[in-house]
Amino acid sequence: MKPLDENGMAARLAQDIPDGAYVNLGIGLPNRVAHFVPAGREVMYHTENGLLGVGPVPRTEQEDPELINASKKLVTMVPGASLFDHTLSFAMMRGNHLSIAVLGAYQVAENGDLANWATLEQNFPPAVGGAMDLVAGVPQIYALMRHNSRDGAPKVLKRCTYPLTGAGVLTRVYTDLCVLEVTPEGFKLIDLAEGNSLEEVQAVTEARILT
């Protein structure tokens, strides 16, 4: 097995963002996608905390402590960027104005269900953030996640066991091992990370991968 590292995963997903798209990037690994816009394309990355047009990580002299992304990391702005408050930011999401949202996930399922906000642990306070707003209003939802958890537990499932963020909302799943499309029949393979075979990936996946 040759899993992609985090930059590899973000770069792979960025290849599928078309020119001119408006794309929300969620907290954690999804925020890293902003670093990898393929040459010749212009993409407007949206962060829920009020910026459309997220640019790369600042050089030291560019750093502004009040210019951050959803992961609370320092960012820059690209030409054509705009700043706004939370009500307008979430109107963009819920009102169907964005093209794609990229979200982290605890679990994804072959019926398109996404679980990324709460586990079943007692005393572990849930934190939903903007995920439910995104799945309610953005037509294309891409999960970006490790294929399995660190202890080997499967995350690409037949059915989610954690509380759902949204039912049947996923369009695609990008992991360190492969890219899957969610179809009415289940997960369909788009491609494999270099150096991995379908048999190897299927062996560590609970859900059936169709080809």
Next chain:
Amino acid sequence: MKPLDENGMAARLAQDIPDGAYVNLGIGLPNRVAHFVPAGREVMYHTENGLLGVGPVPRTEQEDPELINASKKLVTMVPGASLFDHTLSFAMMRGNHLSIAVLGAYQVAENGDLANWATLEQNFPPAVGGAMDLVAGVPQIYALMRHNSRDGAPKVLKRCTYPLTGAGVLTRVYTDLCVLEVTPEGFKLIDLAEGNSLEEVQAVTEARILT
């Protein structure tokens, strides 16, 4: 009978606007109140079309064709003014942020009812504007109007005959003859325009005027 002229009516009402108040001025005669802020007071006049801090009529060299009030007349801005869109403008009204609204009226009644948007004429298209938003969200509603219509028909009534803008919403009525407070018992006289007696005014008023 010595009725006030329009400037006299506007100036009389302006005397009752306290220092520091936020006051919406409706279309027509109410817009004229902005010209009469008593010395030593600072009042922020609000116009529904997106300006808080309406100033006096511009001198020719100050005229800006895109700086207008609800009556579509050219205005200026006072220091501390702000500009905004219609959603924020009406949030100020409906959300209980303004202190007073001054509105024109077709009819007012002793139970506090206000009618200022539609008559009973056939083929006469109604026009409601922002009046119903104001009566829903502004605690003090002042009507500013001629005491009777040009043909002598009474407008200060026991009950309105036109469709209501709002039921029981009026606080005060300012006419060219007198100022009335709306109380649970009915209209109570605050004062008379100079040179008029209560008997004269009562004689041309349908509603009973209490003292």
Next chain:
Amino acid sequence: MIDKRVSDLATAVAPIFDGAVIMVGGFGTSGIPFGLLAALLDHGTRDLTIIANNAGTGEDALALLLRENRVSRVICSYPRSPGSVWFEKRYEEGLIELEVVPQGTLAERIRAAGSGIGGFFTPTAYGTLLAEGKETRVIDGVGYVFEKPLPADFALIRAEQADRWGNLRYHATARNFNPVMAMAAKHTIAEVRILADEPLEPESVITPGIFVNSVVEFGVRP
């Protein structure tokens, strides 16, 4: 590359079709996209629904659409104003269906459409003729009317300045309904006084370009 600039008014309004629901920004004569409305008149589409605060004055471009019988329905807060002659004539002839909406409810219904809100309760118009036939609810002792989102096929708006990304700034009280309408239509067309070569300063943007499909320069100020 994102570039929302189009070369002329006729190109900008070319996608508009017969029977379209069209929002028109502006209040009084301030912030009305007169250039786009004139181009729409030339474009010749019919059976239009117009959503706007007012319904035209004198022989302005909105009044001319009414005079030429291009409009079958008007949704607005203040159709009758001094000089709204063509609106009044067509209304009296029974050629126009009119829906009068309180001004704040009009703005809020448009915002709901642009924000993915399915409907809301407003205290405005509770207990009046304009609430007849509508769902009502008393919440914490206050009466409210249920109002639905009001979307459109097109929004024709007017702004002071734009960049190639479609970001917009407005001037003075010409802002009014323009930003909220920009959010609520499937296709938003902005006529602007100045089409800038440089991007607008991000803090100064009122309408982010994500809401705008095309921008066209029309340098006249009314």
Next chain:
Amino acid sequence: MIDKRVSDLATAVAPIFDGAVIMVGGFGTSGIPFGLLAALLDHGTRDLTIIANNAGTGEDALALLLRENRVSRVICSYPRSPGSVWFEKRYEEGLIELEVVPQGTLAERIRAAGSGIGGFFTPTAYGTLLAEGKETRVIDGVGYVFEKPLPADFALIRAEQADRWGNLRYHATARNFNPVMAMAAKHTIAEVRILADEPLEPESVITPGIFVNSVVEFGVRP
């Protein structure tokens, strides 16, 4: 004369009482009124309800309010974040009642409170645990959850610049929840980096002073 300036943070928070519902602006470390929160800690009030996006990090002023057991209830979208140690500890001890609200619903409920809207239907959270027990409705084939306005006694917000009329401008992504919270509280207190002698330019105002009760200069940028 309208003059909303107060001389120091302690004077600004003096009206806050035990049991108050307090909105706190900010997202992450951006736009949080750290000066006002520190003054609130000194002020000593207890049994507070905090409405905010996050629930404090490390030993920041919001976390300290939790550590000192001043907070009995938290309404927020993302309480658990890296470093939210004091929130997690008090939550595990059962000392804090938590209401988790999706971030956009939180912003929209606050806006409804500030705008006189009695409630609204949102598609967010429909069919999830967070919609359990709530009224739902299917409108034109889409499922929605009914949400109520969320008002507060006080809003503590952070802005870049203010004038004596209470008009506010923000900097970069420090805008976030601050403008909408300013509208929704009975008493809004703004901590600002620069308290200007001259009025702000009217086009540049994001929060009109009508929504603000007091402004106090606190020149630090985090």
